[in-house]
Amino acid sequence: MAAKQTNEMEMSFLDHLEDLRWHLIRITVSVLICATLAFIFSGFIFEHIIFAPKRMDFPTYRWLCQASQLIGINDTTFCATEFPFKIQSRQMSGQFSADIWTSIFAGFVLAFPYVIYQFWSFISPGMRAGERKHSRGFIFVTSMLFFIGVLFGYYIVTPLSINFLANYSVSSEISNEFDISSYISTVRSSCLASGFVFELPIIIYFLTKIGLVTPQLMRKYRKFALVIVLILSAIITPPDLASQIIVAIPILILYQVSIFISKVVVRNQNRKSSRVPN
Template sequence: MAKNKTDEMSFLDHLEDLRWHLIRITLSILICATVAFIFSRAIFKYVIFAPKQMDFPTYKWLCKVSEFIGINDTTFCAAEFPFKITSLEMSSQFSADIWTSIYAGFIIAFPYIIYQVWSFISPGLHSNERKHSRGFIIVTSLLFFIGVLFGYYIVTPLSINFLANYSISPDIDNQFQISSYIALIRSSSLASGFVFELPIIIYFLTKIGLVTPQLMKKYRKFALVIVLILSAIITPPDLASQVIVAIPILILYQISIFISKIVVRNQNKKQEKVNV
């Protein structure tokens, strides 16, 4: 490893450096959360409560698909969802507003968070590896945002549609707490965002030698089972939803194998140059 400032830093110096990075990350989230709180009414109207309206783009598209294949009696084409969102505690709406702003702040500040993480680990890398920092931040942020959008536009509406229309008796009226409703949107979106970081995770695991493309190919069948289990966790328990979620995750797994091959190939080339 090339000599750099990390060679001269003590353990306490590393902790101090880490503390300042964490402080910057926290401040960035708080600043973005404050901005989100200022515009929270618009966020709730156009983002949070949008998936409970039947004119949401995903429902309109699925309704057209259902009609195209000859299924006319489907919940995707209903006039409205059979549930209401309620607030049963004095502080429920205020808490929902605060926490929604914080999670929105985290999503908005994600590129800067990644930048701070990279700034902390990059001094320990070679100079040629540090040159790719900008690409790393862009790709990592892009994958996260794509995952969040996938969770919001695919996983969330499928979950809401299934759970809102699921009934064990017509005597029961669905009245969901606002905290429960927001938790579904939050978990679906953030979980998908982190799942889409799989290629980045595989890249670093390959760099440190914990993962190889041969290993990923060998355990592809086990990975398929894990993907299906993961899809079942973050989606409602119907087969169609699980398949819809599983497909992009499997594609990401194949991309990760390709990335792992590139990393191993580059490492072998460097080793050959050293041997020569």
């Protein structure tokens, strides 16, 4: 009898792994399809998206230039005519590799809602009917937060990083000639890091659901969270104070929103537990 139960549990576990494998296959196929479309339109992506932040007509530079002039600062790098650097490819396969990896990155971003859908399809069968009902907007909210984060990284973090690093110089004898892989890595990491950081409310929601996080705990360690936010801002932005503050503000807002979400989750759980008869 015990051997039979063990065999059933083993089969159930193997079935679970098989289900996970098919979800991962669907995710991979969706990313590859979107990456193929991105590769077909790679000329447009490079010219109007990837290389746009290296031109001074980029919207962020215009806004920051106007803001600087409003407060009386006219001599600023945001109002320059061009950046003092060139992008080069120093390897035989440099441009081809950049094209491939950029297409994969774009494919992942485009396929993100479907990736989240597959993730949700895998975990939702283990949830109660009531939990699935209250989580119907999970895919939409998660995708929206990710895309907002990517846009924040593209329009805020990326131009601030490029502006700082392109104009930083230790000597006039040195000219900046960045490799294409280094430039694209800066754009990619800024966008992806911001996209995942903006998922903080979703992460806090699930951590609260399983009891690892409470609103009281988040309030108690708010000061430590502030330090972590500043460190995180320093990692994904250039090391100047203004850029770190600009990035830290939305992260702090997300932290406050996460406290509210955690409070709502705990309140709903308490209501359900109070309705259960002793």
